[in-house]
Amino acid sequence: MLKISDLKVTVDGKAILNGLSLDVGPGEVHAIMGPNGSGKSTLANVIAGRDGYEVTSGSVSFMGNDLLSMAPEDRAREGVFLAFQYPVEIPGVANIALLKEGLNAARRHRGEPELDALDFLKLVREKLKLVEMKEEFLSRSVNEGFSGGEKKRNEIFQMAVLEPSLAVLDETDSGLDIDALKTVAGGVNALRSEDRSIILVTHYQRLLDYIVPDKVHVLAQGKIVRSGDKRLALDLEERGYGWIDTAADAATA
């Protein structure tokens, strides 16, 4: 599904990712953990195609296509979804309007007919239940005045509607209380499927109690320094990121 090889990325001349490789198969859920500033969001943004990141070497292929050569909207239409760490507010633009445009753009891209207002409404109502959101959220402006938890839920709701092949969730758990976390995790679990891969970017292992990953990777100093299964996350929690940094230093030395 997603194959990243030796990816090096700089921002304003500063090296952030230093040769990162990652292979995510169809239907797999991978967790990427790492201390603040280790480059997790950078990785997520590079996958989604945000401006301002310079890829100095390496490649990213998604379902056999060179992802890095595609515009962000084409990646989205091909099925790449990013749940933002900090979802932005867009005043005056109804949540539902943005989502309808986005979904129909993807449908056109796939050569499917656009959904009309009625069918679309039916679809979104169904998906709202998944994250226990009220219908009034549809007509509210995108993320405007949403609480932190509502914003995160809204991201998962959008994912549910857009049904991506690859979803990158950037710290979707941060800032959530335990009930909200359970709801969001429930939503994500419901969206797990054989033909959908998920990358969970997180700082805490807590999320992984609710969404059990197939693999866990530890990112430090722009590289994946350790990979393993769920137990790695528990180790990490016990021993802290300091342990990893030492390991990373050793690896680069």
Next chain:
Amino acid sequence: MNTAVKELDELVGREYKEGFVTDIEAETLPPGLDESVIRFLSGKKSEPDFILQWRLAAFDRWKAMECPEWAHVHYNPIDFQAISYYSAPKRDEDRPKSLDEIDPKLLETYNKLGIPLEEQKALAGIAVDVVFDSVSVATTFKDKLAEIGVIFCPLSEAMANHPELVREYLGSVVPPSDNFYAGLNSAVFTEGSFVYVPKGVRCPMELSTYFRINALNTGQFERTLIIADEGSYVSYLEGCTAPMRDENQLHAAVVELVALKDAQIKYSTVQNWYPGDEEGRGGIYNFVTKRGACRGDNAKISWTQVETGSAITWKYPSVLLEGNHSTGEFYSVALTNNCQQADTGTKMVHIGEHTSSTIISKGISAGRGQNAYRGLVKVLKSAKQARNYSQCDSLLMGDRCGAHTFPYIEVKNPTATIEHEATTSKIGEDQLFYCRQRGLSEEDAVSMIVNGFCKEVFRELPMEFAVEAQKLLGISLEGAVG
């Protein structure tokens, strides 16, 4: 546009009936302005003598006035002696022969707006074989209106048929001495509409100049007068979303609204005149005076405008709140791109007690566009318990454009409540990326964000107009980002 276009389409080819446009012999005055020009203009329409006298008095005053320089716009001085104040409709030989001779950018816009080919030609000023007959539409319209006593006709016709109304109200809101361009207009106006809605009548349809003005001959000095008698209601739409080519660079219109007791006037404008090419060449200068008077208790006047055209726009739709409990509203979206300059805003003058006004202004600047908001809220001593709420938001796209806000507040009565909010924001990379990540193209993302920014204004527009305005904004901004 679409409904209007459809109706027009159906009517194209219908036989020419009697209409508004009096057949004028081909004559054009040489450039220049003096008393004889005014006498000539007045004579053309066989105006009553009091109009001629009014024009001449206006001309006398105008000669002593100076062209205003305070607006935040720049242009070379206009030589008013170099303008011809009367030109007969162009003869076919003088017009562009085919669409090949028209600015391809303009045609692109027509296509994006979905304007049929024949109408494109008409808008671009090409001689068309089929009579582009907006006149007959208006005639059917007029019959319906006549049944309920609404008068909707060219001002020249009103001067002949309803002189008592014209005499009472013409210049009563915008006197010729008001400002330089209003003075000039009073002396030389040649086109314009007149509306009278009788007591207690709710005008059942939106009145639109689109049906009346032959698109190729927009008046250079238009004058519109709308009177809503006690307890009546009227909604008037001005303009057209299709960018119009015009030979006249200077436009100095006057619009006067009078709302009597319990009456309501809603005046909506979508203005999309030719802004000129990317360097601003050939664009229209639009200097217009628009003012309404709430002349009775509980009267209400709302101005809603979407301005995307013209090289220079200078315009302040205003409301005089004379009656107690009267209400004034101003909702505006002004967009400037490339070299466009807009200086617009409003004046709300609170005179009666418990009067209230609302100002929502949205300025969008892209390219090298310069956008200024200038607003005056004036509360006179007599205006007990007056209220105003103003909100001025500016959106910048790129870093070569500018937004300027000049709010003036004068309060002579301490019981007034005045609230003013202003924001300036840049269209965020974050917002754009968010939308694109959801699958929207960059252009659609810009359009969606900008339309969101303007939402509070668009929802004041009649439904169809709002849809057009949104489309128009998207088109006007193409290429503005990236």
